[in-house]
Amino acid sequence: MLTLDPANHYSISATSVLRHVYDPLLDVTNDDKFAPALAESWRALNNTTWRFTLRKGVSFHDGSPFTADSVVFTLKRVRDNGKLIKSFVYQDIEDVQKDGDHAVTVTTKRPFGSLPAHLTMLGMLPPSAGEEAFFQKPVGTGPFRFVSWTHGDRVELAANARYWKPGVPRVEKVTVRFIPELSTRAAALRAGEIHVIDRVWPDMVQTLKATPGVKVLDTPALEAQRWHFQLARETVKDPRVRKAVSLAINRDVIIKDLLLGYARPVVSPIPPGLIGHTNLGQKPYDPEKARQLLKEAGQSKLTLDFVLMKDLYPKQLEIAQAVAAMLGEVGVKVNIRNLEIATAREQRTAGNYDLFYSGWAHMPHDPDWYFGQWFTKAGAEKLTRFSDPRVEQLIAEGRVPDPKVRQQKYAEIERILWDEEPEIWPYYSVAIYAISDKLSNFEARRDYYVLLHEVGIA
Numbered sequence: 001m002l003t004l005d006p007a008n009h010y011s012i013s014a015t016s017v018l019r020h021v022y023d024p025l026l027d028v029t030n031d032d033k034f035a036p037a038l039a040e041s042w043r044a045l046n047n048t049t050w051r052f053t054l055r056k057g058v059s060f061h062d063g064s065p066f067t068a069d070s071v072v073f074t075l076k077r078v079r080d081n082g083k084l085i086k087s088f089v090y091q092d093i094e095d096v097q098k099d100g101d102h103a104v105t106v107t108t109k110r111p112f113g114s115l116p117a118h119l120t121m122l123g124m125l126p127p128s129a130g131e132e133a134f135f136q137k138p139v140g141t142g143p144f145r146f147v148s149w150t151h152g153d154r155v156e157l158a159a160n161a162r163y164w165k166p167g168v169p170r171v172e173k174v175t176v177r178f179i180p181e182l183s184t185r186a187a188a189l190r191a192g193e194i195h196v197i198d199r200v201w202p203d204m205v206q207t208l209k210a211t212p213g214v215k216v217l218d219t220p221a222l223e224a225q226r227w228h229f230q231l232a233r234e235t236v237k238d239p240r241v242r243k244a245v246s247l248a249i250n251r252d253v254i255i256k257d258l259l260l261g262y263a264r265p266v267v268s269p270i271p272p273g274l275i276g277h278t279n280l281g282q283k284p285y286d287p288e289k290a291r292q293l294l295k296e297a298g299q300s301k302l303t304l305d306f307v308l309m310k311d312l313y314p315k316q317l318e319i320a321q322a323v324a325a326m327l328g329e330v331g332v333k334v335n336i337r338n339l340e341i342a343t344a345r346e347q348r349t350a351g352n353y354d355l356f357y358s359g360w361a362h363m364p365h366d367p368d369w370y371f372g373q374w375f376t377k378a379g380a381e382k383l384t385r386f387s388d389p390r391v392e393q394l395i396a397e398g399r400v401p402d403p404k405v406r407q408q409k410y411a412e413i414e415r416i417l418w419d420e421e422p423e424i425w426p427y428y429s430v431a432i433y434a435i436s437d438k439l440s441n442f443e444a445r446r447d448y449y450v451l452l453h454e455v456g457i458a
């Protein structure tokens with residue numbers, strides 16, 4: 001947790017914390033439906049114009065009213081301040097005009113069908129918000145007021161008695177603690193010191209389930225594990241080599257033996273539930289065919305550099321070692337480079353890898369950002385060096401607001417990717433939470449958000 005500015009991070013933990021202090025215009029439910037928050041309704045007037053009708057009678061924690069001015073200010077600020085991490089997403093906004101105090105029209109330079117999805121991740125600010133001082137003690141319209149933040153340790157929040165949703169929140173205060181070590185988090189939960197922990201690893205589930213007073217919840221996450229190839233490298237430029245690597249990996253072994261069943265087979269780069277998901281069937285395991293393809297490609301003595309971001313994903317080192325053994329059986333040598341996260345990312349930017357162990361959580365509940373980041377020439381130039389004019393064109397065509405068109409274009413993109421294999425998709429993640437059985441109404445979220453608006457304590 002490095003910032004209290006909702007426009008200046010893409011951290012899931014920061015989103016979870018700040019969603020209690022600030023409200024977005026739209027919410028997203030666990031089954032990927034967009035729901036009213038500060039906007040009561042919204043619609044696309046045409047391919048480049050959106051209209052939002054705002055909730056009346058809402059006030060910020062300091063008593064000032066929430067109006068269209070807040071929306072104009074928040075959207076123009078994120079678009080115009082290039083230093084903000086989320087700024088790049090909003091560059092297509094042409095203008096934001098208020099229509100009285102409770103309606104706003106947003107016009108865009110080109111179609112921006114994923115705008116509602118991105119707005120679920122942007123808390124609305126009062127127009128009086130400055131920069132530094134405001135974000136030391138921020139004010140939102142959310143169910144909790146900010147009390148204090150001890151860097152690297154905790155954020156303290158207190159109930160907003162005037163919250164616009166009746167009966168919310170149901171607890172007087174919330175303390176969010178940042179405990180990087182999962183074993184320490186689990187021990188604190190088992191000792192009754194905390195009520196919720198997230199990001200539980202599969203091999204801790206049985207211990208937690210056996211603890212009196214603790215419940216374990218899991219749900220299919222909006223995350224596809226994806227290991228991307230460095231497409232500028234001669235070793236993996238040939239699609240036959242990438243197909244061979246894919247065919248040599250036994251995904252069932254990874255899911256059953258290493259993740260203990262807490263993962264699902266991938267049938268498409270986009271997880272089920274999201275617009276564009278199309279079932280393309282599981283990737284086969286066929287080491288014999290892998291050997292044949294490597295021979296055809298003249299790569300029977302291949303060596304691959306597999307770069308990992310240290311301790312980021314559950315069981316990743318064991319999984320990489322298992323994959324190295326599988327690839328060894330078809331004559332491919334794998335060098336596993338398990339690097340500190342920042343170093344690994346530097347190596348990725350520099351292109352110093354053949355295969356990079358990564359995931360992608362679709363936090364906006366929409367694949368446009370994933371496609372734009374990884375499969376456009378501009379997005380991928382410092383990452384995978386992916387470049388395909390057909391895919392570029394389909395991504396642009398898939399940005400219209402019409403969901404039927406978007407579904408069709410995204411299905412076409414996925415078929416191309418499935419065939420070309422610029423990435424290996426080993427499994428869809430499962431989100432695992434452990435909670436105190438004193439909690440009521442806690443929802444295990446697919447997007448990893450920990451939301452406590454409606455949670456009670458017995």
